[in-house]
Amino acid sequence: MKIQVPKGTQDILPGEVEKWHYVEAMMRKVASQYGFQEIRTPLFEHTELFQRGIGMTTDVVEKEMYTFEDKGKRSLTLRPEGTAGAARAFIEHSYAARPQPTKFYYIGPIFRYERPQAGRYRQHHQFGVEVFGSPLPIADAEVIILALDLFSRLGLTELTVKLNNIGCPTCRQSYRQVLIDYLTPRADNLCADCRNRLTRNPLRVLDCKQDGCGAIVANAPSITDHLCQDCRDHFSRVLDYLRAAAVRYEVDPKIVRGLDYYTRTVFEIVYSGLGAQSTVCGGGRYDNLIETVGGPATPGVGFGMGIERLLLTLEKNGCYLPGERGPDLYIAAIGDAALEQAFAAMYGLRQAGVHVVTDLMGRSLKAQLKYADKIGARYVAVLGEAELAAGQVQLKQMQGGEDWVIAWSDLADWLTEKLGLEANKEEVR
RNA sequence: GUGGGUGUAGCUCAGCCGGUUAGAGCGCCAGGUUGUGGCCCUGGAGGUCGUGGGUUCAAGUCCCAUCACUCACCCCA
Known part of the structure; x- marks a missing residue:
């Protein structure tokens, strides 16, 4: 048997890697202009960090983690997302004691044990940003605008921003009950998965794509009618900021993210030309995450952007991407x-x-x-x-x-002039 | 985890109702002038036909299994 790359992974070969350099350079440039600093955290962490941070009942933790025991009998897990590690580092290095907010960005591989398909890999790469310390809606707007700015500088403008307000633990709890009360008598018409979700995580029923469930969900009580005043105000301010920046957005009550740590604002930036996996960027606010994983109560907001999906989108749109470069x-x-x-x-x-x-x-x-x-x-x-x-x-x-x-x-002088070389001139393009 | 599709040279593929040495284009290497690329011509290297069983006088072609790839579901970036 020939040895091949493990399922869901891929080599990035010359000819392709130049495109990665290009988008990564743009990410660093834009993040830096927005005041974000790079952080590099380990590719694996203690399993408990993800269990507590992402939530025990999420699909990611239940069935998608690469978890192993090392020789010291520690349970470790290849990071299935980037926020938990950044949060752990924020706590571990006492960033709360520094001037706030803390603005981190990262670029690197993410691992999830899933069946691969178009735009989905077991090892994929994300560019992510996190703002720790600010509870204000302006922080939500800033990360969304950062993502859009990046897309636009890469030549993409036809993306859709979808966002939703999923409330805080308090008001979500009461909505959750309202939803259970609505769904329970109709449970017989829900799909098997949703009957299971009903008890474990009823909000997930809302974005089920099954026809039967969709019909029931269409008339379900909306979360927007059951949120507390603070959460509503927060969300409407986020939208104000987006409008002020001339961002076109769509409020989609069906967006419910798969990670438990989200509060209030959640959003996705989607491109419909990618096949089934249309989300290029996803994120939201997570006001309780830091505390959940053992730090001081600290709000936060951020997103993760899939680099493979970004590259696919750029290619589908005919955007500029560099290729192999021959010698001078x-x-x-x-x-x-x-x-x-x-x-x-x-x-x-x-x-x-x-x-x-x-x-x-x-x-x-x-x-x-x-x-x-x-x-x-x-x-x-x-x-x-x-x-x-x-x-x-x-x-x-x-x-x-x-x-x-x-x-x-004269060869060197002649060539440097002819090629228009200037020492150490490094530009993104 | 579930379902569909596909596995023949490095790449893209052909191979009809099973029939004898498995092909093409591109790519790669060398040559076509004594020191000059692109076009053209010639030659060469390279394949256990994914793997293992089975049916048959005979299997790349049919059957079964298995593995891999791929698309979709679930879920996500």
């Missing part, structure tokens, strides 16, 4: 003496910022040129006995076919 220069050397000189010269050229390679395969001149063409080299320098004797080099521009003969000693 390929040195085609003829004979050992020329190859030695070329080999020695490359060091200086690279110091000057030129991407340069030469023949590592012992090929003929013709084969070297073919190779230079295939890898997309912009210029080729031909160095043979004649050039060596004259202290010159023949330079050839591959795309136009133009060529020049210049002094070997």
